Amino acid sequence: MPDETVPSPATIPDAHEPRASSRALGAPGCVGAMLVGVFLLVGTLAWSSWAATDFPRVAPEEMADRALQRSQEAYTAMGFQRTIDPGVEDIGVSTENTFGSDFCYDGGLLGLADETVDGAYAMSHRWALDHVPASQAVPGLRRLHRYLKDEGWNVTSYREGERGGSWDLFVQRDDGDERMSFTWYPDREYFTGGATVPCAYDPEWETGHVGPAGDDQRPPAFGPARRK
Numbered sequence: 001m002p003d004e005t006v007p008s009p010a011t012i013p014d015a016h017e018p019r020a021s022s023r024a025l026g027a028p029g030c031v032g033a034m035l036v037g038v039f040l041l042v043g044t045l046a047w048s049s050w051a052a053t054d055f056p057r058v059a060p061e062e063m064a065d066r067a068l069q070r071s072q073e074a075y076t077a078m079g080f081q082r083t084i085d086p087g088v089e090d091i092g093v094s095t096e097n098t099f100g101s102d103f104c105y106d107g108g109l110l111g112l113a114d115e116t117v118d119g120a121y122a123m124s125h126r127w128a129l130d131h132v133p134a135s136q137a138v139p140g141l142r143r144l145h146r147y148l149k150d151e152g153w154n155v156t157s158y159r160e161g162e163r164g165g166s167w168d169l170f171v172q173r174d175d176g177d178e179r180m181s182f183t184w185y186p187d188r189e190y191f192t193g194g195a196t197v198p199c200a201y202d203p204e205w206e207t208g209h210v211g212p213a214g215d216d217q218r219p220p221a222f223g224p225a226r227r228k
Helices: 020-052 060-078 134-150
Strands: 096-105 116-129 154-159 167-173 178-185 190-196
Touching: 060 096, 060 116, 060 134, 060 178, 060 190, 134 154, 134 167, 134 178
Parallel strands: none
Antiparallel strands: 096 116, 116 190, 154 167, 167 178, 178 190
């Protein structure tokens, strides 16, 4: 009977150990899956960044007028009748009727910090009334609260002042790109309101302009909108 050579334990393959061929085939598969994941992540971030800067091309005059119309709509709903001249003499004390413009940002591609987008701007209109007693402010703000909800605005905050505190109303729509805010200070009988409209590109933007586009806009006299 021929002698049988008994293999040493080191030469006996382990049933639980993956075959070399399996390991060789699995490595490229893992690398490929990782690359696909990276490409998907980069594509998603790039798309989000592009979408964040996909602003319409609209002249600042048009966006300023849109913000003004929002303010007039709210002003009329509250029942105020006074007309406010352009400008402001003493912020927080006197009447106010001003436009403002702010920068728009790119959303921060690949986790980087947000950067301003040249030529993009967000217009706003701010107004204020002095000598507004509770007999006007309280029913006016409550009426505006109901009106804006009926018009489809999302009320993000509404507070009726307690112990002499301020009355506040904040609303938004279009995913927060369009916003309005209102505050009445009982101790000073002072009422403020403001409207901000979505970002847009200025078709006449010129490189080298200091500040956001639309920062030279001035409003007309402001008052209640005419009801049709």
